[in-house]
Amino acid sequence: MNLPDARQDVLRARLERGQTVELAFLAEEFGVSVDTVRRDLKLLEMQGVARCVRGGAMPVARPALQRMAEGDARYESIAACALSLIEDGMVLFLDGGSTVLALAQALPPLPNALAVTPAPAVALACLAAGVPTHLVGGRLSALGAVCVGHGTVSALSDLTADLAFLGVCGLEETFGLSADDPDEAFVKRAMAQASGRTIALTSAPKLGRKARHRVLPLKDLDMLITDAPPRATRPFTTKGLEVRHA
Amino acid sequence: MNLPDARQDVLRARLERGQTVELAFLAEEFGVSVDTVRRDLKLLEMQGVARCVRGGAMPVARPALQRMAEGDARYESIAACALSLIEDGMVLFLDGGSTVLALAQALPPLPNALAVTPAPAVALACLAAGVPTHLVGGRLSALGAVCVGHGTVSALSDLTADLAFLGVCGLEETFGLSADDPDEAFVKRAMAQASGRTIALTSAPKLGRKARHRVLPLKDLDMLITDAPPRATRPFTTKGLEVRHA
DNA sequence: CAACATCATGCAACATCCTGCAAGAATATG
DNA sequence: CATATTCTTGCAGGATGTTGCATGATGTTG
Secondary structure (H helix, E strand, C coil): CCCHHHHHHHHHHHHHCCCCEEHHHHHHHHCCCHHHHHHHHHHHHHCCCEEEECCEEEECCCCHHHHHHHCCHHHHHHHHHHHCCCCCCCEEEECCCHHHHHHHHHCCCCCCCEEEECCHHHHHHHHHHCCCEEECCEEECCCCCCEECHHHHHHHHCCCEEEEEEECCEEECCCEEEECCHHHHHHHHHHHHCEEEEEEEECHHHECCCCCEEEECHHHCCEEEECCCHHHHHHHHCCCCEEEEC | CCCHHHHHHHHHHHHHCCCCEEHHHHHHHHCCCHHHHHHHHHHHHHCCCEEEECCEEEECCCHHHHHHHHHHHHHHHHHHHHHCCCCCCCEEEECCCHHHHHHHHHCCCCCCCEEEECCHHHHHHHHHHCCCEEECCEEECCCCCCEECHHHHHHHHCCCEEEEEEECCEEECCCEEEECCHHHHHHHHHHHHCEEEEEEEECHHHECCCCCEEEECHHHCCEEEECCCHHHHHHHHCCCCEEEEC
């Protein structure tokens, strides 16, 4: 348990859960000096997971609600690439998350298409774009601001779509696509299983990461759209996954 | 949890939600001296988030909020009046519409309550306020950005709540409460029928209006909260409706 | 006006941060 | 197998940030 990677995994998990971590307390818990923990946190800060403050670190990925408002240029290129797959008349599953939200905001009017999503923010963006929208209800998860629960999953299972666009918490060569929240994982899986093609949208930092809960094995994924360089997607292309670089 | 930045984040969040904070109480809560909290608030005052006053600090209305305040100042007073009916542990039905949205944004954290709503914007506001939220899904109506349809109505009918807060398109002495969209009318009616008390929130211009579709007769309404002057609500009070003026 | 609470300032004690460095462990290389 | 390299860790130091307290000033209340 005293390997750097193990410590950093624990820290990453807590931070992504929205917890703030305290330096002195962590040093005690891990049985290492505060310097070591400080270095761990600085590393996570480089990766954009933590925000180092005096005495510890705070999560940078605060509830998806706040990230939403900012809007990120990184995601726009991914969204633009995904748009080329969409035609009017299709039924689209749209997951939650900031990358998929960027896609929803970039949608052109599609009067004959139907967007189906468990994410309220995505639903509003689709409606504003001029796409008929069906919002799948349920309990709202605090982490991702997405509807989850049995009702959500079962409602999704009763639908069928041409394309499913999934946000990604982690995508790893052997572990496949994974999510931080178990309930959100079930929702993602239901969308993947009920759609003709499943497309993952993800920014570079998520590649090679394993989030806590497995959603899909890699072979059930039809396409990956990312802004990562080709070298980072090599493990996936060699396994037969189609990758598009934004 | 005693890092300076963490404290300031908490304070910032409360102030941005319109709460006023009290010095002595905060010192107790954080386990630090009042001097420290005073310094925190002074820092936030430099950043334009707080306005220090004797004994604590008050939220400062920022330009973005002020713009909203021009159109919505009246909604805020209605929301404040509605808040007095709400207690932690209740189940609340929240309709769509800007008045109800203002109420959702004004909610304090209610960890044991449950907010149930067919409106995605309201759901996000409740979640951000720290209230567990259930979003009732369905087709998104283009008019009001509210979920409508048979699934929505039937899901609402299977629930029960203590209070239902309904937005109003029209409220007239004989015609009762009415809505512009037929589908939205069914949703409003379902919420009214499944809740203990039904409360209409409405600004002055809606009084005396008949919208296209009837939702409820006046007698099925338990309370009206409005910013209209007493003279405008005379026809309703004489019919036995309880009216509160914001 | 008197009693009291709150505020601003300065200060000393303390905690934390950064940098550099050396010892140990793991891995690579000849 | 021996040696070199890299990585990780803990520690020492000086710099900087933070905290609580004391002091006098200012505001509030009866």
